[in-house]
Amino acid sequence: MKAWCGILFLGLSVLAGCGAAEKEKEPVVTVQTQPADRQPISQFVSAEAVVFPLRQATVSPKITSTVADFKVQRGARVKQGQLLAILENKDLAAQAVASKGDFDQADATYAITVNAGVPQQIQKAELDAAAAKSAFDAAQKVFDSRKDLFQQGAIPRRDLDSADVALAQARSQNEQAQKQLADLQRMGKEQLLKAAEGSKESAEGHYRAATAQLSYSEIRSPIDGVVTDRPLYVGDLAVANQPILTVMDVSALVAKAHIPQVDAAQLKVGDAAQIKIEAEDPVAGRVSLVSPALDPGSTTVEVWVETRKPSPNLKPGMTVTLEMTAKTVKDAIAAPSNAIFKNAEGASYVLVAGTDKKAHQRVVQLGVRNSELTQVISGINAGDPIIVSGGYAIPDGTTIEIEKPSAGDKDGKDQPAATPEKDKD
Numbered sequence: 001m002k003a004w005c006g007i008l009f010l011g012l013s014v015l016a017g018c019g020a021a022e023k024e025k026e027p028v029v030t031v032q033t034q035p036a037d038r039q040p041i042s043q044f045v046s047a048e049a050v051v052f053p054l055r056q057a058t059v060s061p062k063i064t065s066t067v068a069d070f071k072v073q074r075g076a077r078v079k080q081g082q083l084l085a086i087l088e089n090k091d092l093a094a095q096a097v098a099s100k101g102d103f104d105q106a107d108a109t110y111a112i113t114v115n116a117g118v119p120q121q122i123q124k125a126e127l128d129a130a131a132a133k134s135a136f137d138a139a140q141k142v143f144d145s146r147k148d149l150f151q152q153g154a155i156p157r158r159d160l161d162s163a164d165v166a167l168a169q170a171r172s173q174n175e176q177a178q179k180q181l182a183d184l185q186r187m188g189k190e191q192l193l194k195a196a197e198g199s200k201e202s203a204e205g206h207y208r209a210a211t212a213q214l215s216y217s218e219i220r221s222p223i224d225g226v227v228t229d230r231p232l233y234v235g236d237l238a239v240a241n242q243p244i245l246t247v248m249d250v251s252a253l254v255a256k257a258h259i260p261q262v263d264a265a266q267l268k269v270g271d272a273a274q275i276k277i278e279a280e281d282p283v284a285g286r287v288s289l290v291s292p293a294l295d296p297g298s299t300t301v302e303v304w305v306e307t308r309k310p311s312p313n314l315k316p317g318m319t320v321t322l323e324m325t326a327k328t329v330k331d332a333i334a335a336p337s338n339a340i341f342k343n344a345e346g347a348s349y350v351l352v353a354g355t356d357k358k359a360h361q362r363v364v365q366l367g368v369r370n371s372e373l374t375q376v377i378s379g380i381n382a383g384d385p386i387i388v389s390g391g392y393a394i395p396d397g398t399t400i401e402i403e404k405p406s407a408g409d410k411d412g413k414d415q416p417a418a419t420p421e422k423d424k425d
Contacts (some may be wrong), residue, residue: 028399031390033353036335038382041375042328043368045266047303049257049275051318054306055249057223061087062216064240067232072245074230078221084245087238089217096214099207106203110196125181132170132177139163139170225249228316253310254288257303257322264290264301266326273305273324275314283311287324329368332375339388340366340374350380351387351394353402359387361396 065087072084143163150160229246238244255275267290274282285307294301305322307314314320335350343349348366351359364379380386387400394400 028401029359029390029394030403031351031353031359031387031400032404033385033402034336034339034388036333036376036380036382036384036386038331039334039373040328040330041332041334041368041373042325042370043266044370045259045263045322045324045326047257047259047263047322047324049255049305049320049322051275051314051316051320052254052256053225053248053250053316054252054254055223055225057221057225057247058243059084059219059222059245059247060241060243061219061238062240063087063092063213065089065217065238067234067236067238067244070230070232070234072227072230074227076227078225078227078247080221080224082221083218084221084227085219085238087217087219089214092210092214092217096207096210099203099210103200103203103207106196106200110200112196122181122184125177125184129174129177129181132174136167136170136174139167143167219244221247223247223249224251248316250310250316252306252308253314253316255285255305255307255320255322257305258295258298258300259303261294261299261301263326264303267303267324271325273322275305275307276321276323277311277313277318280311280313282323283307283314284309327368329375332368333377333380333382334373335364335376335380335386336388337369337372337374339386339391340364341392350376351391352380353385353387353400357399357401359391359394359396359398359400 067085068088069086070084071082071086072078078084143160143166146155146160146163149155150157225247226249227245228248230244232238232244267287269287269290271287273285273287275285276282285305287303288306289302289304291302303322303324305324340348340350343361343363347363349361349363352362354360362379362384365377367375367377369375385402390400
């Protein structure tokens with residue numbers, strides 16, 4: 001009997017030992033936590049873009065002529081109105097001088113007409129006409145008298161011819177004087193002024209046209225900027241309306257991107273943005289344009305980000321990355337984005353380290369998010385310890401051991417490569 005009791009006691013001891021061993025095999029997962037705190041969270045829209053100057057001028061001559069001189073080289077900084085090049089212009093200069101002379105003459109005639117009183121002119125014309133008429137009558141009487149004497153043989157032929165010539169001259173002078181008087185009486189001062197003014201304006205128009213043609217031989221910069229292209233050399237033929245210089249204003253640059261409609265709907269003019277260059281510090285900018293129309297080829301929306309203080313390393317033609325702030329919540333309960341997962345039903349959840357040393361799943365409602373932080377609208381409270389490392393795919397209620405992250409460790413480095421919730425969306 002004592003033997004059986006011993007055997008029974010030994011069996012119970014073995015079973016008790018096996019139960020304790022199985023209990024000790026319950027998994028314990030080492031995790032790291034971070035409290036959910038309140039802080040601002042911004043949602044970003046990212047896109048690739050190409051950099052353009054805010055202003056650019058392709059300078060073309062209005063006339064065809066040979067390049068006489070270039071005043072700038074490629075890379076030179078220029079001011080608006082600065083002389084860039086000169087075309088051959090000797091023929092145009094001569095035309096301008098001739099037109100200036102015609103204008104000066106017409107201007108002087110107009111001044112004389114304005115200052116001279118028409119009544120005085122008419123009075124003078126009347127006196128001239130009367131004198132011319134008297135001279136003509138006298139010449140006619142002399143001619144008639146000498147004609148009679150010649151027919152009587154009292155004078156030679158040359159005396160009659162002389163009287164005939166004098167009569168013809170007197171007749172011509174009389175006709176001119178009578179016509180001038182009639183014209184003055186008919187036209188009056190207003191018409192005379194109009195005629196003189198018209199002649200002056202016509203001459204002035206020709207002069208201005210010649211001066212403009214001459215000015216076209218001087219190529220000037222329409223904007224402040226940098227000369228980025230100069231394809232011709234001195235002696236080459238510059239053809240009208242064909243570019244000979246390109247000037248870019250690089251004091252302000254614009255990065256232009258085409259982004260999906262859904263992302264563009266979150267943006268507005270004035271939103272803060274960053275222009276990111278590889279291996280360089282980001283350049284601050286702002287959204288300056290959200291196109292109201294879709295690109296017909298790609299059904300995307302064109303968005304511009306402008307920077308007024310560009311980095312010297314940011315150059316037109318570069319491909320960059322834009323990060324535009326679409327929305328900001330100033331006082332949000334924030335959880336690390338890589339600590340948010342989805343369950344089998346598709347709901348988002350986080351793992352909270354409980355006081356019972358177990359991991360507890362909390363289904364959460366999310367708001368604004370970015371690559372680092374996500375707003376949690378409901379499901380957790382500020383200060384709750386969120387498991388940020390080691391919690392991927394562990395079941396609800398798993399026993400955990402919390403460790404402090406060592407220097408240089410990053411959140412989530414111990415997690416498997418499987419994607420968190422933000423990458424599954």
